[in-house]
Amino acid sequence: MTGGNDAETDFGADAGGPARHVPVMLHEVLDALALRSGSRIVDGTFGAGGYSAAILASGARVLAIDRDPTAIEGGARLVAESGGALVLARGNFAQLDRIAAENAFTQADGVVLDIGVSSMQLDEAERGFSFRKDGPLDMRMGDTGPSAADVVNRAQQNDLIRIIGILGEERQASRVARAIVARREVKPFERTLDLAGVVASAVGKRPGDRIHPATRTFQGLRIFVNGELDELAIGLSAAERLLCEGGRLVVVTFHSLEDRIVKRFFAERTGGQGGSRHLPQSREAEPSFRLEKKGAIAASEAEAQANPRARSAKLRYALRTAAPAAPEHLAAFGLPNLVPLSSFATIAGARHA
Numbered sequence: 186m187t188g189g190n191d192a193e194t195d196f197g198a199d200a201g202g203p204a205r206h207v208p209v210m211l212h213e214v215l216d217a218l219a220l221r222s223g224s225r226i227v228d229g230t231f232g233a234g235g236y237s238a239a240i241l242a243s244g245a246r247v248l249a250i251d252r253d254p255t256a257i258e259g260g261a262r263l264v265a266e267s268g269g270a271l272v273l274a275r276g277n278f279a280q281l282d283r284i285a286a287e288n289a290f291t292q293a294d295g296v297v298l299d300i301g302v303s304s305m306q307l308d309e310a311e312r313g314f315s316f317r318k319d320g321p322l323d324m325r326m327g328d329t330g331p332s333a334a335d336v337v338n339r340a341q342q343n344d345l346i347r348i349i350g351i352l353g354e355e356r357q358a359s360r361v362a363r364a365i366v367a368r369r370e371v372k373p374f375e376r377t378l379d380l381a382g383v384v385a386s387a388v389g390k391r392p393g394d395r396i397h398p399a400t401r402t403f404q405g406l407r408i409f410v411n412g413e414l415d416e417l418a419i420g421l422s423a424a425e426r427l428l429c430e431g432g433r434l435v436v437v438t439f440h441s442l443e444d445r446i447v448k449r450f451f452a453e454r455t456g457g458q459g460g461s462r463h464l465p466q467s468r469e470a471e472p473s474f475r476l477e478k479k480g481a482i483a484a485s486e487a488e489a490q491a492n493p494r495a496r497s498a499k500l501r502y503a504l505r506t507a508a509p510a511a512p513e514h515l516a517a518f519g520l521p522n523l524v525p526l527s528s529f530a531t532i533a534g535a536r537h538a
């Protein structure tokens with residue numbers, strides 16, 4: 186069973202009006218954080234501020250981070266209303282310990298990460314995430330680095346097969362990549378619907394398919410363009426360095442590629458089975474985390490009914506021990522070996538000047 190495709194439903198982006206991001210597994214997140222008045226919590230994926238607002242309501246102080254300038258602008262009101270309890274910083278959660286230090290958040294009692302795109306990002310055609318709404322082929326959560334158009338128009342066919350096959354979990358990745366390369370020789374891709382149409386013709390409609398034929402290809406490109414797996418792996422180590430003894434690391438993921446990274450990290454750091462044999466923490470090293478609950482927590486039946494996105498959500502959490510943080514060792518996570526993102530020159534330029 187592979188993870189859910191979080192673009193599967195477009196989060197109701199077809200529903201007419203602008204999408205409102207409904208926080209996923211909010212009650213479970215709050216339980217796992219075990220908040221007390223005065224707790225210092227880092228929300229590494231602010232989004233629409235659903236988690237941050239609920240955490241603030243418990244009397245905690247929050248440092249919230251998002252790489253998306255639009256999310257930061259949208260949070261201005263919550264910052265103003267918080268009376269100094271919420272600090273909102275633009276940045277990447279892979280650097281959350283550095284961002285925390287810059288904001289005098291020297292230790293944290295909790296770190297929460299809610300991985301993936303927000304409804305607002307999917308809903309706004311100009312962001313280029315949606316295969317249902319026409320927009321520039323961008324897909325960047327931030328405003329720097331190569332866009333999806335850079336990748337689609339410049340990647341070698343074999344690299345496209347790996348990006349779409351591994352990150353998109355698309356079984357017909359070879360057909361899709363061949364169709365993309367053939368088409369771009371005639372005319373480069375610039376728009377989302379143009380790409381979605383070419384992918385849909387290559388994949389065809391399979392009997393019983395409930396998702397749009399371009400779902401997996403778009404997911405693979407989005408994860409690649411935003412370096413999502415690498416940043417998750419780096420972010421977990423950054424959280425480990427920042428959390429104080431007893432502090433809680435809570436992570437919500439939406440597909441198996443991400444969940445595997447979290448699972449491996451916790452297995453290794455708790456000294457349990459199932460971690461990578463390549464991870465450097467030796468059996469003798471004292472575990473830097475302990476599990477209160479083994480395994481992943483799923484959304485309740487009622488939430489899964491009400492919010493299709495919650496169906497593929499998995500929450501894992503662990504408590505920091507007093508042991509020193511283990512060294513960061515990215516290669517040990519078994520991350521897919523793909524062409525470096527930095528090898529694509531940016532042709533689209535910055536979205537926000």
Ligand SMILES: C[S@@+](CC[C@H](N)C(=O)[O-])C[C@H]1O[C@@H](n2cnc3c(N)ncnc32)[C@H](O)[C@@H]1O
Nearest residue numbers: 208230232233234235236251252253277278299
């Ligand atoms: C699923 S939404 C979070 C929703 C949020 N929990 C809420 O309740 O509104 C994910 C957010 O994380 C941000 N994001 C994704 N990867 C990030 C990263 N590496 N660093 C910082 N923000 C990131 C995205 O821009 C997006 O706004």
